[in-house]
Amino acid sequence: MKTETSVISANKKKNQFIKDLRKQKTLVFMSIPFILYVLVFSYLPLTGWLMAFQKYRPGKGLLDQEWSGFFQFKLLFQDETFLRVLRNTLCMSLINLTLGFITAIGLAILLNEVKSMRGKKFVQTVSYLPHFLSWIIVCGIIVDVLSPETGIINQLLLKLNIINSPINFFAEAKYFWGIVGASNIWKETGWNSIIYLAAITSISPELYEAASIDGANRWHKIKHIVLPGIKPTVFILLIMNIGNVLNAGFEVQYLLGNGMIQKVSQTIDIYVLKYGISMNNFSLATAAGIFKSVISISLIVIANKAAKAAGEERLF
Amino acid sequence: MKKQEKGHAPRYKASFGGVMFDVIKWIILILFVIVTLYPVLNTLAVSLNDGMDTIRGGIYLIPRKFTWQNYLTVLRKDSLKIATIVTVSRTVIGTVVQLFVTAMLAYIVSRKDFVFKKFLTILYVLTMYVNAGLIPGYLLIKNLGLLNSFWVYIIPGMVSAFNMIVIRTFMNGIPDSLAESAEVDGAGHMRIFIQIILPLCKPVLATVALFIAVGQWNSWFDAMLYNSFNENLTTLQYELMKLLSSVSSQSGNIDALKNTGSMVTPMSVRAATTIVTSIPIICLYPWLQRYFVAGLTIGGVKE
Numbered sequence: 001m002k003t004e005t006s007v008i009s010a011n012k013k014k015n016q017f018i019k020d021l022r023k024q025k026t027l028v029f030m031s032i033p034f035i036l037y038v039l040v041f042s043y044l045p046l047t048g049w050l051m052a053f054q055k056y057r058p059g060k061g062l063l064d065q066e067w068s069g070f071f072q073f074k075l076l077f078q079d080e081t082f083l084r085v086l087r088n089t090l091c092m093s094l095i096n097l098t099l100g101f102i103t104a105i106g107l108a109i110l111l112n113e114v115k116s117m118r119g120k121k122f123v124q125t126v127s128y129l130p131h132f133l134s135w136i137i138v139c140g141i142i143v144d145v146l147s148p149e150t151g152i153i154n155q156l157l158l159k160l161n162i163i164n165s166p167i168n169f170f171a172e173a174k175y176f177w178g179i180v181g182a183s184n185i186w187k188e189t190g191w192n193s194i195i196y197l198a199a200i201t202s203i204s205p206e207l208y209e210a211a212s213i214d215g216a217n218r219w220h221k222i223k224h225i226v227l228p229g230i231k232p233t234v235f236i237l238l239i240m241n242i243g244n245v246l247n248a249g250f251e252v253q254y255l256l257g258n259g260m261i262q263k264v265s266q267t268i269d270i271y272v273l274k275y276g277i278s279m280n281n282f283s284l285a286t287a288a289g290i291f292k293s294v295i296s297i298s299l300i301v302i303a304n305k306a307a308k309a310a311g312e313e314r315l316f
Numbered sequence: 317m318k319k320q321e322k323g324h325a326p327r328y329k330a331s332f333g334g335v336m337f338d339v340i341k342w343i344i345l346i347l348f349v350i351v352t353l354y355p356v357l358n359t360l361a362v363s364l365n366d367g368m369d370t371i372r373g374g375i376y377l378i379p380r381k382f383t384w385q386n387y388l389t390v391l392r393k394d395s396l397k398i399a400t401i402v403t404v405s406r407t408v409i410g411t412v413v414q415l416f417v418t419a420m421l422a423y424i425v426s427r428k429d430f431v432f433k434k435f436l437t438i439l440y441v442l443t444m445y446v447n448a449g450l451i452p453g454y455l456l457i458k459n460l461g462l463l464n465s466f467w468v469y470i471i472p473g474m475v476s477a478f479n480m481i482v483i484r485t486f487m488n489g490i491p492d493s494l495a496e497s498a499e500v501d502g503a504g505h506m507r508i509f510i511q512i513i514l515p516l517c518k519p520v521l522a523t524v525a526l527f528i529a530v531g532q533w534n535s536w537f538d539a540m541l542y543n544s545f546n547e548n549l550t551t552l553q554y555e556l557m558k559l560l561s562s563v564s565s566q567s568g569n570i571d572a573l574k575n576t577g578s579m580v581t582p583m584s585v586r587a588a589t590t591i592v593t594s595i596p597i598i599c600l601y602p603w604l605q606r607y608f609v610a611g612l613t614i615g616g617v618k619e
Contacts, residue, residue: 020429021431024427024429024430026505026506027424027430027432027505028432030420030505030506034420034424034436034440034475037474038439038440038443041472042446044456045449045456048449048451048455048456049449049452051452110341110344110345111345114345123345123348123349126349126352129352129598129601132534132597133534133594134533134534134535134593136553136556137553137590139560140559141355144583144587149371149373150373152354186351186352190352194609194612194613195612198609198612218334218337219337243445251537272451273450277450277454277541285449285451286449286451286452289448289449289450289451297446
């Protein structure tokens, strides 16, 4: 009896679905190209992941290759270069993440305290500028600014007697992560502050008024109203960015790195490019790519779960 | 106490702490503005200064030996002429095509009772997190015959899941009654989309158009990866990248440069190229500020 009703309701559901389908004929036709497009450009390449479990040789079909199980992954974790690029990626990523959050939130708080609308607008407009410049241009600018001969940084340090002779910033490994962090801050602080400023301005003005009546000064208000007010936004962005920890970047490191400092400058993406495209080792490069994707997805799921457990805002 | 308007800075009574706060705040903000603007203005000064003279150092904000020579060199270079044509074409075609296609997808998934709505949305949103990677992506482009072709700049990035969500969120705010009444009048989905929904979406379309256009204008990696062997498909940023690597490799070699006797140096040509390629964006973005600030806030809202 019970099964009969469920069969009937299933049939009903099916009929309803077919009816809907017929009614929405045009929409269905319109979606077909979109489904095909995403299958070809985003999901079909996933079959390429098989290469990581093979000893891939170009020229033969994907299924005619010699299979090697997890050999490539073993190779990867025995490769000192890979472990080093993994460390570089993680460190630069964490530096960028931390500095990026602090500077963007700081700028948003300062902008919120500016009373003159024109002054605020001016600072904001200037702050967005570097975001629109390409990494090529930004790296060119960084090279100029840090140049031992003509760069302003060396000039200033010399004038202030902090150093005796100009520093060649791109010849010594110890400066590189700092340079990458600074480039990221220079380019994106203004842009990243947009979302925090929006979060701050959506805090109810009554909270500030109530705090004023209680005798709170500005520091108190920033600490007890503004920071808690933007906490949900910070959490969402933190979760989204944690998933990107292994995407520390490619462009800056690729453009600013050089042979002298490649031990600290190369990231996973550069490793993939080098082994894959330049050295034609498709299998190893793909294995490195898979490792990156798997870690990214796991991190985003873990961060999301942790936020849920802590009772914070979540992504999904 | 005057009632505050939303979004305005809170007011405080004048006090020593308050004044100090204001002073520190402005010092930080002014430093921030200087640090942001100085490198750009310095590049402008270098681009207008004699190349050999620049190497002596000491050019900050004002050119010492004014010249148009760097710009003339840039404008006379054939490779840059081609690069400009390719870059302008990919920006215009890419923006129009991507904007229209992405908006159409957003329209489809914003129809409330559409049977494939969820399926289609998830299919696209997943692409933001799962990426096949460089090598499988490269092989796909190769197998599709897009290597050595202009269309590799347009087709692979035609639909962006992020932009789709931004547009869809906006479309969800448009009352259903508009589309419904048009449907009663016998309008099909294509007509409703083009004649009713698209015109109402102008603000969000402006935002997304800016995102796409800036991305197209600034990209170089695709030119290097897929088309580096075809000089007729080079882009401005890729040409700039080649200049960048030539400068950094010669930076320790100034004496050799001095002996060549030419007036322009790689550094000054690069400065001029930088200014030429960034002028369009620098002139455009301040006018679109209102739009992208709103668009970014929509995009940051969770689904």
